[in-house]
Amino acid sequence: MVPPIRILTAVPICDGHDSAINTINLELIRQGVEVIYLGYHRSAEDIVRAGIQEDAIAIGLSSYNGGHVEFFGEVVDRLESARLQPRIRVFGGGGGTITHEDAKIMHQQGVTRIFFAGTPLEEIAKYVRSEFGNVEQSAYLPGTQAPDQTLARELTLVEKGLERPIRRRAVKRSTVIGFSGPGGAGKTTVIDELVLRFLRSQPVEGRLAILSHDPSVVSSGALLGDRATMIYSQNDRVFMRSMATRGTAGGLSASTERALESMLASGLFESILLETVGTGQEAVPFGIQKSLADKVVLILSPDYGSRLQLQKIAMLDVADVVVVNKSDLRGARTAVAEIETRIRGNQRKQTLIRTQANRHRDPGVDQLFNHLFADL
Amino acid sequence: MSSLGQIVSAVEDYRKLVAARVQAARSDQGVGQELLAKWRKVKERIGTTVTPTGLRLPRLALPEIDDPGEIARFLLEDGVPGEFPFLTSAYAEQYLEPAAPAPNGEVSRQPDPIPEEPTRLFAGLGLAEDTNERFHYLSRNQRNKRLSTAFDGPTLYGVGSAAGGVLGKIGEGGVSIDTIEDMEHLYAGFELDQPNVSVSMTISGPAPILLAMYIGAAKRRFGPDVMPKLRGTIQADVLKEIQAQNELIFPIDASLRFLADMVDFCSKQMPRWYPISISGYHIAEAGATPVQQGAYTLSNGFAYVEYFRNRGMDVNLFGPRLSFFLDCGLDIEYLALARVCRKIWAIGMRDVFGADGRAQLFKLHTQTSGRSLIAADWRNNLTRTAVEIMLACMNATNSCHSNSADEPFTTPSEEYARYAAHAQSIVLEESGLFKHMMNALSGSPGMKIVGNAVENAILEEFRNIDEQGGVVGAVERRYQRSQIQASSHILERQIYGGIRPLIGLNRYADPDGSWPEVPMIRTPREKKERQRERLDDFEHRHAGQSERCLDRLSKVVESGENVFEELIKTIEHCSLGQITERLCDVVGKFRPMV
Numbered sequence: 001m002v003p004p005i006r007i008l009t010a011v012p013i014c015d016g017h018d019s020a021i022n023t024i025n026l027e028l029i030r031q032g033v034e035v036i037y038l039g040y041h042r043s044a045e046d047i048v049r050a051g052i053q054e055d056a057i058a059i060g061l062s063s064y065n066g067g068h069v070e071f072f073g074e075v076v077d078r079l080e081s082a083r084l085q086p087r088i089r090v091f092g093g094g095g096g097t098i099t100h101e102d103a104k105i106m107h108q109q110g111v112t113r114i115f116f117a118g119t120p121l122e123e124i125a126k127y128v129r130s131e132f133g134n135v136e137q138s139a140y141l142p143g144t145q146a147p148d149q150t151l152a153r154e155l156t157l158v159e160k161g162l163e164r165p166i167r168r169r170a171v172k173r174s175t176v177i178g179f180s181g182p183g184g185a186g187k188t189t190v191i192d193e194l195v196l197r198f199l200r201s202q203p204v205e206g207r208l209a210i211l212s213h214d215p216s217v218v219s220s221g222a223l224l225g226d227r228a229t230m231i232y233s234q235n236d237r238v239f240m241r242s243m244a245t246r247g248t249a250g251g252l253s254a255s256t257e258r259a260l261e262s263m264l265a266s267g268l269f270e271s272i273l274l275e276t277v278g279t280g281q282e283a284v285p286f287g288i289q290k291s292l293a294d295k296v297v298l299i300l301s302p303d304y305g306s307r308l309q310l311q312k313i314a315m316l317d318v319a320d321v322v323v324v325n326k327s328d329l330r331g332a333r334t335a336v337a338e339i340e341t342r343i344r345g346n347q348r349k350q351t352l353i354r355t356q357a358n359r360h361r362d363p364g365v366d367q368l369f370n371h372l373f374a375d376l
Numbered sequence: 377m378s379s380l381g382q383i384v385s386a387v388e389d390y391r392k393l394v395a396a397r398v399q400a401a402r403s404d405q406g407v408g409q410e411l412l413a414k415w416r417k418v419k420e421r422i423g424t425t426v427t428p429t430g431l432r433l434p435r436l437a438l439p440e441i442d443d444p445g446e447i448a449r450f451l452l453e454d455g456v457p458g459e460f461p462f463l464t465s466a467y468a469e470q471y472l473e474p475a476a477p478a479p480n481g482e483v484s485r486q487p488d489p490i491p492e493e494p495t496r497l498f499a500g501l502g503l504a505e506d507t508n509e510r511f512h513y514l515s516r517n518q519r520n521k522r523l524s525t526a527f528d529g530p531t532l533y534g535v536g537s538a539a540g541g542v543l544g545k546i547g548e549g550g551v552s553i554d555t556i557e558d559m560e561h562l563y564a565g566f567e568l569d570q571p572n573v574s575v576s577m578t579i580s581g582p583a584p585i586l587l588a589m590y591i592g593a594a595k596r597r598f599g600p601d602v603m604p605k606l607r608g609t610i611q612a613d614v615l616k617e618i619q620a621q622n623e624l625i626f627p628i629d630a631s632l633r634f635l636a637d638m639v640d641f642c643s644k645q646m647p648r649w650y651p652i653s654i655s656g657y658h659i660a661e662a663g664a665t666p667v668q669q670g671a672y673t674l675s676n677g678f679a680y681v682e683y684f685r686n687r688g689m690d691v692n693l694f695g696p697r698l699s700f701f702l703d704c705g706l707d708i709e710y711l712a713l714a715r716v717c718r719k720i721w722a723i724g725m726r727d728v729f730g731a732d733g734r735a736q737l738f739k740l741h742t743q744t745s746g747r748s749l750i751a752a753d754w755r756n757n758l759t760r761t762a763v764e765i766m767l768a769c770m771n772a773t774n775s776c777h778s779n780s781a782d783e784p785f786t787t788p789s790e791e792y793a794r795y796a797a798h799a800q801s802i803v804l805e806e807s808g809l810f811k812h813m814m815n816a817l818s819g820s821p822g823m824k825i826v827g828n829a830v831e832n833a834i835l836e837e838f839r840n841i842d843e844q845g846g847v848v849g850a851v852e853r854r855y856q857r858s859q860i861q862a863s864s865h866i867l868e869r870q871i872y873g874g875i876r877p878l879i880g881l882n883r884y885a886d887p888d889g890s891w892p893e894v895p896m897i898r899t900p901r902e903k904k905e906r907q908r909e910r911l912d913d914f915e916h917r918h919a920g921q922s923e924r925c926l927d928r929l930s931k932v933v934e935s936g937e938n939v940f941e942e943l944i945k946t947i948e949h950c951s952l953g954q955i956t957e958r959l960c961d962v963v964g965k966f967r968p969m970v
Contacts, residue, residue: 014529014545016622018970019662019864026865039968040622041533043541065529066898070544096751096785117751117784118881120872184853189967228970358852360627360964 008056011040017064029221039228044074055152061092076110178293183278186325196232210240251276251285302335327354378846386727401444408444437815461719465772471810500526500550504561507551526550534582536953547899559593574607581625583612588943609650619856620662630963643694655701663864666709671837679847695735705745712827714771742773753880757781787897921949
């Protein structure tokens, strides 16, 4: 099977018009494309960083608030100076706000294609598939590229199941922390808040990696949307990579283990945060022996259902830390008590922490951060 | 049950009450007689007018009914204009011209005071002085200067013009405001302390900072006592930002707190200012159905009321300072949407929140649908907008902005902005449909049927939101967002599939149609750079005080005191970007929902 095309989409800074891009994203996914969606109000810097880390084939920008000539130009310039091979292509549109005259200038700047008002969705999807379906992405020669770019390309090759260059094992050992839990429990928010605390408390050389997973839909496309909500993680000190499960059940992708090896071998990070898709009761994504992660965090919200349901959550036996997020919700107190009882039966050292990650400076997240990053 | 559940019950109870009263009017002769007497009185109060063609007409059209049951139904279900439940109109009279001398020289009644024109003039482009110039141009022939202001992207997001990567956005799609000095330029030459001048600002995320700048600028020109004289509206609707427009800066709880501080301050100190405009416009523009627009706008409004009340604010003090903003498109729901909203709002405010008369009014600004305008054969947009203005006026909107036909591709040119304003004048001043007689076009059987269907659908949506713990609970589950997005996708599919005809695009398209030759309004690079220099200059001049002001602001935020009062001081020395950045440090950033 041909691996899916991975593209990044975003809406430029100071622009919240995401109606068009949402529709286009859905159409592309339906057509089998993996769309990494960065969200709206995003700087050129964030967009290019994300494009590089994700090793996207192309970046699609939807701009409705003016200033597109300058903005697209800045994105292309930044990509040019990264000297990627091939250079990530830039395309986009803005309904009636981008004139043919503008488009001419943008093409000269190196933008591949501008779609005008009234373009049918199918045409955009067809363009993406035919234009980006066969772009060669080969390994970089050692030492020719910035470390993030080399790693990003390596991850692409890993995901494609291709051979990757043999690399020396890095001296520095990153801690791998696995995060799992049902959809809607707030995993991405908790992780992003942990990242914020890391960035504020650790020396500027210290970097983090995030390997996040989202489910593929049946026809093989996927919306990889974690970046859109992880606002603090869009930072040069954070290397983030989004992966689709591509049909693998259990919360991770078939390539996760090898991707993790590459990230560890790069020696770039203090810690790697591994996030699963929203998991079901039976899932133990990091293995019963937790071979994939040094520490495992299970994030639940208080509305998991009855106590009986709790008994069935396998991760409660495996997790080192259980987080009850959204602890402001009704029923949180009961939930904490029930979970406490449930894990006490395991008779091993497990920590239970209550968080309200959507609250700024939440003391619960502070506690979680101190617990997980105590060794730093 | 959130207050929304109680509102559903209140509306249902009200319907039962109407049914019972209608029954009583028919079965109880005493009640019937009383109603007939009341009806006669209502009719006696109506003045007459004479049209330029010599036709004598009552100034208010009422249904020709003489059955006590029907009279009871009309009075309770619709209400005469200006009376509960305000279905026909929030006020007893509007749009009516002063009774003019008839051709035969007869004057039908004493001349009225000069009526308020509902026309609002929306502008925003380039730098403050450019928008100022546009305001002067647009309002040069208007008795009342109603200045609606659009802001550029950086201002809407509270990002300073000097921030990285925003140069291209400065002054595009709206005016660029960084400092109190820009604000002074923006409204220079307008007598902001006079009753015939009012200002509206379409901004939500950083609204308290912008309003503080406005107050500061007004004080500099008109003295320290000007606040109670300032008239206008600031949008400040943070809930709809999360649901549809995506221009929120701070997390939900902090945003609501800053808003409440501002509303609290304004309802005590600025009796002529509307510190919030609860907006369905952007919800509809994002693709929501008319029913969703009505349901989310009303439920957001009730959520604010509940939040303010829980903070101990007096509903009769802040209630009259709430205003609303709806989109008017071409779907049939718009025949009655605003009417139904007025009624549900009045019942909810009276029966659930105990609000008195003035706090029951759903005061409405309408804008014609931007989404309904298209680039293909774009002069058709003049017609679309004209029909929408008709619908808005048939719904007795209290003010109206009509879009320029060239909006699908550019900031409105002066020419098309003028046509847009003139379209309203043609409907209201030139045509005889609204100026002689209130209610000339309301209450048709179709309007009633559509209204009832819309009302039921809105209540159903209220139940859905209530089940999720109310508005904020539903917001956190992305409920409104996903509903709006789903509707938007359906709409797009219907357009592409031709189920929704768009003349000139998917029906009667001109095969030789080419790109419209409309002059694009862009802000030249030199101006963008000038804005940066000005900001830089301001920050330099105030470098000595800004840090201290920001520290004091942080303290006020952390102590729980009224942030808005402090902002009025902060803006004297700090720019929008500096203030936003500091507030984000203290309260965090809004985490977008996708």
